[in-house]
Amino acid sequence: MTLLESILAYNKDFVGNKEFENYTTSKKPDKKAVLFTCMDTRLQDLGTKALGFNNGDLKVVKNAGAIITHPYGSTIKSLLVGIYALGAEEIIIMAHKDCGMGCLDVSTVKDAMKERGVTEETFKIIEHSGVDVDSFLQGFKDAEENVRRNIDMVYNHPLFDKSVPIHGLVIDPHTGELDLIQDGYELAAQNK
Amino acid sequence: MTLLESILAYNKDFVGNKEFENYTTSKKPDKKAVLFTCMDTRLQDLGTKALGFNNGDLKVVKNAGAIITHPYGSTIKSLLVGIYALGAEEIIIMAHKDCGMGCLDVSTVKDAMKERGVTEETFKIIEHSGVDVDSFLQGFKDAEENVRRNIDMVYNHPLFDKSVPIHGLVIDPHTGELDLIQDGYELAAQNK
Known part of the structure; x- marks a missing residue:
């Protein structure tokens, strides 16, 4: 089920x-x-x-x-x-x-995204649309x-x-x- | 207590x-x-x-x-x-x-804000800083x-x-x- x-x-x-x-x-x-x-x-x-x-x-x-x-x-x-x-x-x-x-490692999350199909091109487009993906995903210390x-x-x-x-x-x-x-x-x- | x-x-x-x-x-x-x-x-x-x-x-x-x-x-x-x-x-x-x-009535929320001290001037400054307060507060139909x-x-x-x-x-x-x-x-x- x-x-x-x-x-x-x-x-x-x-x-x-x-x-x-x-x-x-x-x-x-x-x-x-x-x-x-x-x-x-x-x-x-x-x-x-x-x-x-x-x-x-x-x-x-x-x-x-x-x-x-x-x-x-x-x-x-x-x-x-x-x-x-x-x-x-x-x-x-x-x-x-x-x-x-x-303790979130943003680069590990981005690697997981890439492994599961998010392309470098997509990251580039997002970044050039004014979104800082690292800041978006980041946690706190x-x-x-x-x-x-x-x-x-x-x-x-x-x-x-x-x-x-x-x-x-x-x-x-x-x-x-x-x-x-x-x-x-x-x-x-x-x-x- | x-x-x-x-x-x-x-x-x-x-x-x-x-x-x-x-x-x-x-x-x-x-x-x-x-x-x-x-x-x-x-x-x-x-x-x-x-x-x-x-x-x-x-x-x-x-x-x-x-x-x-x-x-x-x-x-x-x-x-x-x-x-x-x-x-x-x-x-x-x-x-x-x-x-x-x-069923949120945005104008009622704004009235409550005004009654509790948020001034017209503050709303004006926020709106002129690019924030549409009505859109920010709105719910859904x-x-x-x-x-x-x-x-x-x-x-x-x-x-x-x-x-x-x-x-x-x-x-x-x-x-x-x-x-x-x-x-x-x-x-x-x-x-x-």
């Missing part, structure tokens, strides 16, 4: 057996927060459970490395819409130790530094309400242990 | 009681897939449970509306890195019905159309390996019921 077939078969039973009743919650986040973190497999459940969050507590935004790429990209958009339209009042930005984006950089981008964003606390955390993907990088209340208070 | 205090207190107990042992998994996604979906509160658990996925099965990418904003933004980067470097072999793109981004547009963007991305299946789904956030929009194997087969 393919992955898609198994998903659809499972889903038919899930709906038929009314298992969704275990997950009923409202549209608004009960804990009034948006959590932005990494897509890492190990954080699939740990990323919320180690913080004490249950189903329905949060908006959850995730990408590779929990890196904010652009001030007008989809991550900032998600945080702004969460705050201004969808009931969130605090932001939690959480990177993690031992992150795939923390230090999880804490990444969190600080993200907070700086959100806090100083022209459309951000600086009275909204942005907390910064780094999680250990093995134990779930949190390091506090930034107390968002302190940051928000500086501006009151 | 503030939200941050309660998170840190909970986490201390979580680590001390070795509750992390319930969530131990490897870095590689067991089901060899990346799931891209919405940050919606109701999908916090339902978004994986209704598909039969357990902890450790997936890389999970999430943003507001499951909208791919830019071909060289963080969502595409997450999918590419997942495929070329982190063990994923299939992509699942899943939007949902009754989405906050499906139709979840299925959004999924099809996303698939088109990934499938035709210059750095994408077209032999990787991209499945398209729309989930009902109340029941978890899935509508199949695109069988990714069919799409991938067209290119073989």
